Amino acid sequence: MKLRKFLLVIPIFFSMNVFSQTTVFELEVMKQTAAMTVLCRDLHQTPELSLQEFETAEKMAAELQKAGFEVTENFGGNNVVGVLKNGEGPVIMLRTDMDALPVEEKTGLPYTSTKKVKTDDGNEVPVMHACGHDIHMSVWAGTVQTLAALKNQWKGTLLVIAQQAEEISGGAGLAIENGLFTRFPKPGCALAFHINPELESGKIGLVGGPVFAGVKTAEITVFGKGGHGAYPEKCIDPIVIASRIVLDLQTIVSREISPLEPVVVTVGSIHGGTRPNIIPDEVKMELTLRYYSDEAIAKVIAAIKRISRSAAEMAGMPTEKLPLVTIENAETPPVINNEELSTKIKGFATEIIGAENIVKTMPAMVGEDFGKYGRTAENIPICLIWLGSTNPELMKELNAQGKKPFPLHSPQLNPDYEKTIETGIRVMTENVLGLMNK
Ligand SMILES: [Zn+2]
Ligand SMILES: [Zn+2]
Numbered sequence: 320m321k322l323r324k325f326l327l328v329i330p331i332f333f334s335m336n337v338f339s340q341t342t343v344f345e346l347e348v349m350k351q352t353a354a355m356t357v358l359c360r361d362l363h364q365t366p367e368l369s370l371q372e373f374e375t376a377e378k379m380a381a382e383l384q385k386a387g388f389e390v391t392e393n394f395g396g397n398n399v400v401g402v403l404k405n406g407e408g409p410v411i412m413l414r415t416d417m418d419a420l421p422v423e424e425k426t427g428l429p430y431t432s433t434k435k436v437k438t439d440d441g442n443e444v445p446v447m448h449a450c451g452h453d454i455h456m457s458v459w460a461g462t463v464q465t466l467a468a469l470k471n472q473w474k475g476t477l478l479v480i481a482q483q484a485e486e487i488s489g490g491a492g493l494a495i496e497n498g499l500f501t502r503f504p505k506p507g508c509a510l511a512f513h514i515n516p517e518l519e520s521g522k523i524g525l526v527g528g529p530v531f532a533g534v535k536t537a538e539i540t541v542f543g544k545g546g547h548g549a550y551p552e553k554c555i556d557p558i559v560i561a562s563r564i565v566l567d568l569q570t571i572v573s574r575e576i577s578p579l580e581p582v583v584v585t586v587g588s589i590h591g592g593t594r595p596n597i598i599p600d601e602v603k604m605e606l607t608l609r610y611y612s613d614e615a616i617a618k619v620i621a622a623i624k625r626i627s628r629s630a631a632e633m634a635g636m637p638t639e640k641l642p643l644v645t646i647e648n649a650e651t652p653p654v655i656n657n658e659e660l661s662t663k664i665k666g667f668a669t670e671i672i673g674a675e676n677i678v679k680t681m682p683a684m685v686g687e688d689f690g691k692y693g694r695t696a697e698n699i700p701i702c703l704i705w706l707g708s709t710n711p712e713l714m715k716e717l718n719a720q721g722k723k724p725f726p727l728h729s730p731q732l733n734p735d736y737e738k739t740i741e742t743g744i745r746v747m748t749e750n751v752l753g754l755m756n757k
Pocket of ligand 2: 451485513
């Protein structure tokens with residue numbers, strides 16, 4: 320072959336090869352988007368509450384079986400774990416959540432959920448995928464199917480989990496306690512994603528470092544000396560003590576924590592007394608605490624105890640009847656995206672959807688139990704990616720009217736299903752391919 324001819328052949332060969340891999344990728348993404356949009360509508364109409372994801376888990380297991388995974392069902396509850404080994408290479412974990420919320424859907428969509436379930440106390444509650452976990456499952460299943468179809472484009476092991484009970488923060492913990500990282504191949508990193516109505520579909524949100532806050536719940540029982548409302552001098556009024564505590568708690572964030580440290584102290588419930596003319600014996604309060612650093616939350620808890628004790632002492636309560644402050648053991652730790660992993664993900668995502676579709680997001684004060692996977696002895700780097708979910712045209716209209724899209728947990732949450740699923744599958748597949756190969 321003459322040199323000139325040979326030089327011509329090389330670029331043609333390479334471009335054909337690259338072209339065919341890209342085409343296979345694109346065709347598979349389109350095929351899975353269509354299939355998963357159908358699955359998503361089904362999941363949307365059959366939502367299940369936390370710890371009751373029985374049928375949903377079966378559907379996720381079926382998706383994994385279809386893709387050729389080794390499947391373990393009922394892993395610490397309704398969790399479904401899948402492993403796909405494809406030669407020597409990294410182990411990458413991909414997680415979706417499965418649970419819905421006790422919310423009555425008011426979107427008016429043709430596939431509106433009309434589902435109601437009976438709770439333990441006999442009450443009937445409506446159920447809706449108001450946090451977009453139906454989309455998460457569809458993106459997860461679509462990514463899994465795409466990666467299984469593109470097995471010749473990567474080498475390594477996929478560890479995937481469809482996780483129960485994210486909304487009550489129990490699912491990740493149960494999976495870890497049951498040996499997710501010891502009974503299966505140990506992942507080199509773990510990825511997850513969450514829809515974000517504040518971003519347009521087609522875009523993703525990414526940040527290295529803090530993403531979701533840590534969550535703790537506290538309970539304060541304030542004791543008093545009850546009696547007749549007409550004889551306050553013969554009583555010690557716990558309602559007055561509790562009121563003082565509520566106000567003084569407001570100074571923790573404003574006066575005791577650095578303004579540069581994100582912390583929330585919210586008293587969400589306060590209950591005491593039965594009648595206007597009775598001073599009660601006790602008042603109970605429940606608080607939600609949000610934080611990013613262990614030092615900050617330790618300081619907050621110490622301050623809550625000190626403020627509560629001082630208010631009761633000031634009112635003359637004896638030492639043995641000072642307020643009881645309990646901090647719930649179960650905690651949702653903060654989700655901190657590993658910086659190095661996030662930078663890699665940003666690189667892969669830029670290649671596949673362009674830098675203009677990647678938004679740097681701010682840390683949120685809501686919680687997500689995905690953080691638990693990054694807090695075990697195995698010290699696994701994690702990264703959670705936001706998936707934009709509001710139709711761009713709708714976003715324009717809303718912006719013009721000075722309005723915002725309905726937020727997560729809203730009965731009117733109305734994501735742009737198909738485009739969000741497509742972008743999710745495309746980006747997550749590319750991320751896994753990138754991490755496996757580069
Ligand atoms: Zn939620
Ligand atoms: Zn959620």
